[in-house]
Amino acid sequence: MPTVTFLGPFPDRALPDMKRVKALRGVPVEVSEDWLAKNVHLLMPRYWRVEGYEQTVDEGDDGIPDAGWTKKDISAWLKGKGSEVSGYMTKTKMLGMVGNVLNPKAAEENKLGEEPTQQNGDE
Numbered sequence: 001m002p003t004v005t006f007l008g009p010f011p012d013r014a015l016p017d018m019k020r021v022k023a024l025r026g027v028p029v030e031v032s033e034d035w036l037a038k039n040v041h042l043l044m045p046r047y048w049r050v051e052g053y054e055q056t057v058d059e060g061d062d063g064i065p066d067a068g069w070t071k072k073d074i075s076a077w078l079k080g081k082g083s084e085v086s087g088y089m090t091k092t093k094m095l096g097m098v099g100n101v102l103n104p105k106a107a108e109e110n111k112l113g114e115e116p117t118q119q120n121g122d123e
Contacts, residue, residue, distance in 0.1 A: 002036050002053035003028040004043060016042040065098045074098065 006013045015021045017028065023029050028051070036053050043050055054070040062077035065074040074094045075085045081101045085094065118123045 001030045002033060002064060003030050003051050004036070005029070005051070006109075007047050007049060007050040013047075040088075064102065067095070 004015070004023065005028045006025050008025050009027070012022045014025050015023055017035070019031070019069070033053065036050070040050065040053070054072070059066045059068045065077050069077075071091045071094065074091065075089075076096055078085050078094060078101065083097055083101055085097075089097075
């Protein structure tokens with residue numbers, strides 16, 4: 001679960017949208033991911049430290065995973081498209097799989113492609 005920590009300058013501060021919950025300076029407060037997604041824009045880094053939360057930013061705003069997506073969200077997208085994903089895969093490898101999911105014909109051609117021709121110095 002993500003945490004937010006108030007960094008100051010005052011001894012405490014009410015959490016945005018939770019007026020009855022006070023954050024003491026330097027003391028982490030557990031918050032839900034839903035609450036954080038709605039309020040993260042209000043937590044200025046100068047005054048708040050946010051830990052345990054990664055925000056997905058869809059660069060093309062097209063719903064297709066890209067470098068702005070978190071590994072967790074890319075994995076969920078791939079699984080939703082029927083791909084098998086291992087927890088040990090890197091984000092880069094998963095993004096490569098996205099291309100194969102979107103263009104399966106090109107992926108098959110790469111697998112079945114001709115063997116590379118050998119070049120020697122006689123040419």
